[in-house]
Amino acid sequence: xxxxxxxxxxxxxxxxxxxxxxxxxxxxxxxxxxxxxxxxxxxxxxxxxxxxxxxxxxxxxxxxxxxxxxxxxxxxxxxxxxxxxxxxxxxxxxx
Amino acid sequence: xxxxxxxxxxxxxxxxxxxxxxxxxxxxxxxxxxxxxxxxxxxxxxxxxxxxxxxxxxxxxxxxxxxxxxxxxxxxxxxxxxxxxxxxxxxxxxxxxxxxxxxxxxxxxxxxxxxxxxxxxxxxxxxxxxxxxxxxxxxxxxxxxxxxxxxxxxxxxxxxxxxxxxxxxxxxxxxxxxxxxxxxxxxxxxxxxxxxxxxxxxxxxxxxxxxxxxxxxxxxxxxxxxxxxxxxxxxxxxxxxxxxxxxxxxxxxxxxxxxxxxxxxxxxxxxxxxxxxxxxxxxxxxxxxxxxxxxxxxxxxxxxxxxxxxxxxxxxxxxxxxxxxxxxxxxxxxxxxxxxxxxxxxxxxxxxxxxxxxxxxxxxxxxxxxxxxxxxxxxxxxxxxxxxxxxxxxxxxxxxxxxxxxxxxxxxxxxxxxxxxxxxxxxxxxxxxxxxxxxxxxxxxxxxxxxxxxxxxxxxxxxxxxxxxxxxxxxxxxxxxxxxxxxxxxxxxxx
Numbered sequence: 001x002x003x004x005x006x007x008x009x010x011x012x013x014x015x016x017x018x019x020x021x022x023x024x025x026x027x028x029x030x031x032x033x034x035x036x037x038x039x040x041x042x043x044x045x046x047x048x049x050x051x052x053x054x055x056x057x058x059x060x061x062x063x064x065x066x067x068x069x070x071x072x073x074x075x076x077x078x079x080x081x082x083x084x085x086x087x088x089x090x091x092x093x094x095x
Numbered sequence: 096x097x098x099x100x101x102x103x104x105x106x107x108x109x110x111x112x113x114x115x116x117x118x119x120x121x122x123x124x125x126x127x128x129x130x131x132x133x134x135x136x137x138x139x140x141x142x143x144x145x146x147x148x149x150x151x152x153x154x155x156x157x158x159x160x161x162x163x164x165x166x167x168x169x170x171x172x173x174x175x176x177x178x179x180x181x182x183x184x185x186x187x188x189x190x191x192x193x194x195x196x197x198x199x200x201x202x203x204x205x206x207x208x209x210x211x212x213x214x215x216x217x218x219x220x221x222x223x224x225x226x227x228x229x230x231x232x233x234x235x236x237x238x239x240x241x242x243x244x245x246x247x248x249x250x251x252x253x254x255x256x257x258x259x260x261x262x263x264x265x266x267x268x269x270x271x272x273x274x275x276x277x278x279x280x281x282x283x284x285x286x287x288x289x290x291x292x293x294x295x296x297x298x299x300x301x302x303x304x305x306x307x308x309x310x311x312x313x314x315x316x317x318x319x320x321x322x323x324x325x326x327x328x329x330x331x332x333x334x335x336x337x338x339x340x341x342x343x344x345x346x347x348x349x350x351x352x353x354x355x356x357x358x359x360x361x362x363x364x365x366x367x368x369x370x371x372x373x374x375x376x377x378x379x380x381x382x383x384x385x386x387x388x389x390x391x392x393x394x395x396x397x398x399x400x401x402x403x404x405x406x407x408x409x410x411x412x413x414x415x416x417x418x419x420x421x422x423x424x425x426x427x428x429x430x431x432x433x434x435x436x437x438x439x440x441x442x443x444x445x446x447x448x449x450x451x452x453x454x455x456x457x458x459x460x461x462x463x464x465x466x467x468x469x470x471x472x473x474x475x476x477x478x479x480x481x482x483x484x485x486x487x488x489x490x491x492x493x494x495x496x497x498x499x500x501x502x503x504x505x506x507x508x509x510x511x512x513x514x515x516x517x518x519x520x521x522x523x524x525x526x527x528x529x530x531x532x533x534x535x536x537x538x539x540x541x542x543x544x545x546x547x548x549x550x551x552x553x554x555x556x557x558x559x560x561x562x563x564x565x566x567x568x569x570x571x572x573x574x575x576x577x578x579x580x581x582x583x584x585x586x587x588x589x590x
Contacts, residue, residue, distance in 0.1 A: 003465070015417060015464040016424070016441070017457055018449035027461070033522055034462055038475060040406045044482050051480030052487060055294045055308070055538025056563065060337045075196035081431035088426050091434055091443050 002032040002039075099124040100264045104168050104321040107267055111157055111167050118157065118167025118211065122150035125169040125213050129265045134590040136235045137250075137260040139174050141214040142181055149211040156209060164324050166209030171260040171269035174215045175222055176202050176312075177301040181212075185303040186230035187220045189423045189451025191430040199301025200333045201270065201312050208328045213266045217256030220453045221420065222277055222305045225527040227255030228513065229455045237285060237510050238263040238586050241551035245589075248510040248553070251281030251527075257315045258285035262586065268316040268325055272302060274309045275408055276505075276531025279543035282315055283505035283556030286545040286584050288573070289315045290322045293563050294538035295340035298333030306415035307338075309408075309535040317584070319544065319574045323347035326566060342564060350567040351574045356390035358572060361498040365401035366530060368507065375504045375555065378547045382502055382557045385546075385579035386572065396498060398489040401533060403482050408532040409525060410466050410479035416456075417463030423451065458521060487537040494562050500572050501560040503530050505543040509553035530558060540566045542573045546580040554582070 003011075005024040008031065012019040019027065073086055082089040099121045102110065110116055126143050146169065153167035172178060175185045177195035184190040198206070206212075217235040219227055226249040227235045235255040237248040239262070250259040254271030258281030261269050271278040273291035282289025290313045297312045304310060314325035330344040362383060367376070383393050425431035425447035432446035452460070466475035493501070507529055534541035540563070543556040557576065561569035 007465075008461070011461050011465045011468070014468060015460050016421075016444040016448055017452070017460065018445040027458070030458060030521055031462060031465070033520060034409065034458075035465070037522055037525075038406045038410050038466075038479075041403060041410070041475075041478050041482055044400070044403055044478075044485065046478060046481035046485070049481040049484050051477050052484035053308075053480065054338070055487065055536075056338075056340055058295075058340065061334065061339075061341075063334060072196075076427075078196060079193055079428035081425055081429070090426055091438065091440050093440050 002035045003028050097124065097128055097264070100128045100266070102267060103317045104267050104324050105318065107168055108164065112162070118150040118153035119147065121167060122146050122169050122211050125266050129213055132263060132265050132590055134236065135238060135259050135263055136233055137217055137256045137263065137265060138171070138214040139184070139186065139217055139232050140182060142212050145181070146211050146213055149206070153209050153211060163208050165205060165328055167211060168209070168268070169211045169213045169266045170205060171213050171216045171257060171266040172202055173254055173257050173270050173272060174218050175272050175303045176270060177303065178202055178212070178215065181215065183215065183303070184231065185221050186218045186232055187451065187456070188231045188453070189429050189447070193428050197301060200298035200335060201302070201329050204331070205328060216260055216269060219253035219255065220456050221303065221416070222253040222272055222274055223416070223455050223459055224252040225276070225280060225524055226513070227252040229453050231453070234513050235259050236513065238590065239285065239510060239553055240587070240589065241553055243551050247513045249284065249513050251284035251510065253277040254281045254315060258282055258287060261285070261287045261315055261317060262584065263590070268314060268321050270312060270329070271315045272310055272312045273535065274305050274412060275535055276528040278313050278315055279505050279531050279541060279556070279558060280527060282543040283545065283554065284510040286554030286582065287315060287317055288319050288322050288542065288544055289313065290326060290542040290566070291534060291540065292326060292330065292566055293540045295338055296342070296540070296566070297329050298331070298336040298339045300333055300335040304419040306412040307419060308415060309412060319570060319577045320348065320351055322542065323351060323570045345567050347567055347570055350571040353571050354390060355386065355572055355575050358391045358499045359497050360386050360391045360393050360572070361396035361493055361501040362393060363396050363398045363401065363501055363503060365398050366503045368529060371507060374549045375507060378555050378557065379502070379504050382546055382576060385576060386502065389575045389579060391572070394498060396493050396501070398493065398533070400482065400485045400489050404486055404533045404536055405525060405529060407479045407482045407486065407536060408528065410475050411483065413459040413463030414466045414476050415463070417460045417467060420456070420460055423448065455521065483536050486533060490537045490539060499568055503558045503560065505530060505556035505558040509549045509555055534560050539563060540569050542569055544573050544576050544580070545582040546576060547582065
């Protein structure tokens with residue numbers, strides 16, 4: 001198994017997804033199968049190959065650094081599951 | 096009724112201009128067909144009031160002769176495009192009730208051109224799937240059935256609703272998005288034309304992101320001409336999408352009805368995969384013959400890194416998805432899971448995402464998170480980006496040798512039965528994309544054209560892959576392939 005259940009737990013935590021105990025084994029099997037498939041890439045000689053970061057050789061467009069939109073607090077908040085006094089509201093954060 | 100909704104965009108444009116019927120008549124016909132199509136489950140929402148308002152304005156503009164290519168043309172919009180004031184969920188539970196306060200650039204362009212929205216179309220959740228079975232709305236069903244079997248078939252995915260709605264004449268055409276084949280595979284499964292443009296041709300702004308370096312929107316239509324028309328209206332530079340490219344948009348229709356004498360068509364030997372059904376092989380050979388008899392030159396080519404395209408795709412797409420989908424945390428939009436007393440924000444995130452994402456989406460987020468995590472980033476993600484470069488180089492070399500377009504099958508099979516997908520392991524499902532992912536990885540334009548049927552009467556498609564920004568030439572050759580194929584969309588209406 002490439003991905004054991006501890007790894008599933010670790011990755012699920014990184015991805016902030018709750019995973020139940022009974023999901024762990026099926027997930028580790030599924031993810032391992034997919035990962036084994038990906039490992040075919042280790043057969044390829046990639047020496048001196050630049051990673052492709054943009055399919056079109058181009059620089060990203062820059063625009064002038066000016067405010068061109070805004071003043072829309074109502075629209076920004078209209079889809080929030082919880083809001084208070086013009087802010088997004090979340091459960092208490094105690095560190 | 097139901098006759099007007101069968102029209103192509105080109106025919107409806109003509110009929111509206113001549114005054115043979117009005118935009119409101121055309122729209123009402125599509126709305127009627129759509130409301131009677133519940134069994135297909137192609138629509139998540141039918142926007143009848145909006146459609147009638149838009150059609151009324153279209154009629155006024157036609158009367159004033161200020162109409163364009165899409166004035167009064169009823170379209171279906173994939174649920175991945177944000178539409179102002181109309182619920183948009185990308186078929187996910189986590190976006191329950193999300194109503195965008197803005198309009199995606201592409202849909203805005205379509206409305207500016209006078210198009211009418213019939214409704215939002217079903218799809219795989221966040222466009223992750225090849226069968227439409229991962230949708231929170233349930234599977235969309237293919238209007239086609241096998242001659243010997245009445246079982247429900249998949250329309251393909253992820254743009255399955257778009258394929259089904261166009262094939263079933265619920266609207267004249269639809270928008271789709273394509274990250275690994277999500278326009279072309281459902282187009283092939285439903286017997287319509289689907290085009291994925293060059294990366295950067297169409298703005299991604301306001302389209303719910305899956306894998307940003309691969310996603311492109313494109314037209315799904317009844318004819319090649321309609322794809323040329325719709326692509327023209329969807330294309331163009333947008334300052335709100337940093338990867339959108341400043342290129343002039345040609346008049347794509349002007350490339351049609353031209354001969355293809357001397358055009359070089361490449362047949363890549365690596366696409367002849369093990370276990371490919373004879374029917375697909377035969378379709379491919381016939382397609383090449385048709386182009387040859389129309390004056391094209393058929394050449395054998397090699398794209399040596401093809402076998403690595405799927406594993407490359409299934410590293411890059413989930414990696415980008417894991418990053419893009421981090422925004423669904425129950426804070427700014429969508430559905431938040433309830434938490435117990437004493438539970439903090441981390442529990443809220445985890446429960447929201449556990450509850451809101453479907454199994455396939457969670458799987459891909461986790462694979463992507465793993466591939467990007469410390470210690471694995473170089474081994475998976477960077478390596479995949481390097482192999483992606485090699486895959487692109489394969490195409491660059493072939494085009495440098497004078498090949499104009501590449502001809503391949505679109506899919507390794509015809510539409511399969513629904514629920515089959517659920518029995519399959521995720522990897523088998525991924526194999527559906529074997530012929531289509533390369534165009535996304537290399538950023539190339541590609542089109543699927545229906546050219547034949549299998550022995551039980553189900554549609555099959557061939558794919559043409561073009562040079563960067565070569566949509567014109569691609570459409571020109573697709574137009575000939577369509578004319579030579581005489582494909583008949585003879586669906587027995589059962590819904």
